[in-house]
Amino acid sequence: xxxxxxxxIALRLAAGLGFAVIYAPLLLVVVNxxxxxxxxxxxxxxxxxxWWATAWDNSGARSALWxxxxxxxxxxxxxxxxxxxxxxxxxRHRFFGRETVSFVLVLPIALPGIVTGIALNSAFGTVLRPLxxxxxxxxxxVGHATFCVVIVxxxxxxxxxxxxxxxxEAAMDLGAHSLRAFAxxxxxxxxxxxxxxxxxxxxxxxxxxxxxxxxxGPGVQTLPLWIFENMTRPRQAPVVSVxxxxxxxxxxxxVYAAQRLSSDTAATSRV
Amino acid sequence: MTxxxxxxxxAPDTAARRLAGALHRHPxxxxxxxxxxxxxxxxxxxxxSLGVLFVSAFWTTDSFTSQVVKVWSTDNFHxxxxxxxxxxxxxxxxxxxxxxxxxxxxxxxPVAFYTARVARPRWRPLLVGxxxxxxxxxxxxxxxxxxxxxxxxxxxxxxxxxxGLAGPGYGLPATVxxxxxxxxxxxxxxxxxxxxxxxxxxxxxxxxxxxxxWRTVRSVVLPTVLPSVAAGSVFTFSLSLGDYITVQIxxxxxxxxxxxxxxxxxxxxxxxxxxxxxxxxxxxLYLLAVRRTGALSSL
Numbered sequence: 001x002x003x004x005x006x007x008x009i010a011l012r013l014a015a016g017l018g019f020a021v022i023y024a025p026l027l028l029v030v031v032n033x034x035x036x037x038x039x040x041x042x043x044x045x046x047x048x049x050x051w052w053a054t055a056w057d058n059s060g061a062r063s064a065l066w067x068x069x070x071x072x073x074x075x076x077x078x079x080x081x082x083x084x085x086x087x088x089x090x091x092r093h094r095f096f097g098r099e100t101v102s103f104v105l106v107l108p109i110a111l112p113g114i115v116t117g118i119a120l121n122s123a124f125g126t127v128l129r130p131l132x133x134x135x136x137x138x139x140x141x142v143g144h145a146t147f148c149v150v151i152v153x154x155x156x157x158x159x160x161x162x163x164x165x166x167x168x169e170a171a172m173d174l175g176a177h178s179l180r181a182f183a184x185x186x187x188x189x190x191x192x193x194x195x196x197x198x199x200x201x202x203x204x205x206x207x208x209x210x211x212x213x214x215x216x217g218p219g220v221q222t223l224p225l226w227i228f229e230n231m232t233r234p235r236q237a238p239v240v241s242v243x244x245x246x247x248x249x250x251x252x253x254x255v256y257a258a259q260r261l262s263s264d265t266a267a268t269s270r271v
Numbered sequence: 272m273t274x275x276x277x278x279x280x281x282a283p284d285t286a287a288r289r290l291a292g293a294l295h296r297h298p299x300x301x302x303x304x305x306x307x308x309x310x311x312x313x314x315x316x317x318x319x320s321l322g323v324l325f326v327s328a329f330w331t332t333d334s335f336t337s338q339v340v341k342v343w344s345t346d347n348f349h350x351x352x353x354x355x356x357x358x359x360x361x362x363x364x365x366x367x368x369x370x371x372x373x374x375x376x377x378x379x380x381p382v383a384f385y386t387a388r389v390a391r392p393r394w395r396p397l398l399v400g401x402x403x404x405x406x407x408x409x410x411x412x413x414x415x416x417x418x419x420x421x422x423x424x425x426x427x428x429x430x431x432x433x434x435g436l437a438g439p440g441y442g443l444p445a446t447v448x449x450x451x452x453x454x455x456x457x458x459x460x461x462x463x464x465x466x467x468x469x470x471x472x473x474x475x476x477x478x479x480x481x482x483x484x485w486r487t488v489r490s491v492v493l494p495t496v497l498p499s500v501a502a503g504s505v506f507t508f509s510l511s512l513g514d515y516i517t518v519q520i521x522x523x524x525x526x527x528x529x530x531x532x533x534x535x536x537x538x539x540x541x542x543x544x545x546x547x548x549x550x551x552x553x554x555x556l557y558l559l560a561v562r563r564t565g566a567l568s569s570l
Contacts, residue, residue: 003484011381012385014382015381015386018378018459022401022456023405025420025452026416040419082309082312085306085308086306086309095302104318108313111321112547114529114533115324118536123320123323146313177292178294178295179287209410210515224409227415231520244416248409
């Protein structure tokens, strides 16, 4: 379509404004973490790294970071196993109900988080409490794994669909048995997808708050839960900004790495 | 080489070979081994929990002991339909979700048009990455950013003061604004894809037939992009409808359906479950409506 010069300029301006609006709030949090004023007055009277040092010494934030890392790693590990198994079943087999599998897998992120959250919460209450297992880090890992599976699954299925089964057949024609063909041919081919899916699953788990709210036991606080609890406390305000920056960095870096790995923007589209 | 390898490995290799042979000959066994764990997790644990939740919506709570009474009754749904507050909150939530969706569609179009057709081709993948990245930057931090922006004397007030205006403060408009910001990339991406796939020939044909730019946009571009807007709206609508955290942070005293669910969990779980089915039902209805436009296949 032939766009007139003014139309081009108008579109460019609109898009520029759009990108500014998308990124300005995130930049604001970074600037605010350097704001020397405790009540975050605007514009900031200067810049300081003082709150970063304070945050480093904040034991609550630190232990929350550990809990988040542990929950993220645990959920990612489970999601990698379950997502890969399901992906191989769907991509390499035909069976009744094959279409339903991806539907069931996507349900935990398609339904509102609060529905998934209370469903798991009441299930844990009825099943685990009689066994003497209360809510804790374990239940957070189970909850996160439930919605992380689909991320790994999507990545691995996409890769398997692009990888013809003839590679495995060639390996087997050359005398490899099916397990060896898997180890030497198939696995190396899907490894980048596993890595990308794992990184994305970790990122998703790392900043999740709704399901976490309902599956975390008393005393188990992830980084998002910590921020949420401290957000309204004026005394903690500057430290919250610092932790917020850390949270963004720790969830965006894995996604960036995953995007480089898969060189396919569709893989990082989250759903 | 093969001889030494199999000789050194010996028995384990033949065992592995035998197992591999068995798996290879029995695709059903292979499939069972692959599917058992994921299905146990998702179908039994997850769908089971959802099912129990749905059933518990038909139970009641003893108002004295706040114990759940497992007797079938439709009291919760009756209350849901007849209590004015609930009706109001449900309608407000749907209104917010629709407003957010409309705003996202309007805002996404120029940005997507630029990234798909105006920007230099070399830059396009980078720009798409720039749209995607914020989706992964913590949800909570983005809401927190808007809390800072809209705070009294914060950046919004500071920006608008020269014009004699003030920011909206916390409340319903702030909620709509923040949710729009949160879900905007979900709308930009499908619209971008649709615009990028629009054949240049169509646009040229329209121009050859004498259509001016605006006419082409109205008669060619918008109709082809509409299914993608519908696809994006699935996200903007359902994510807004289920949200309760954003409202708590920037909504002031505004109540949405998510807050009602949250408020009732400890006191009256059956009522909370009944309230929780509302967004699910609305989302399913919305999905069915969108499916008629054929948008879901482009997801």
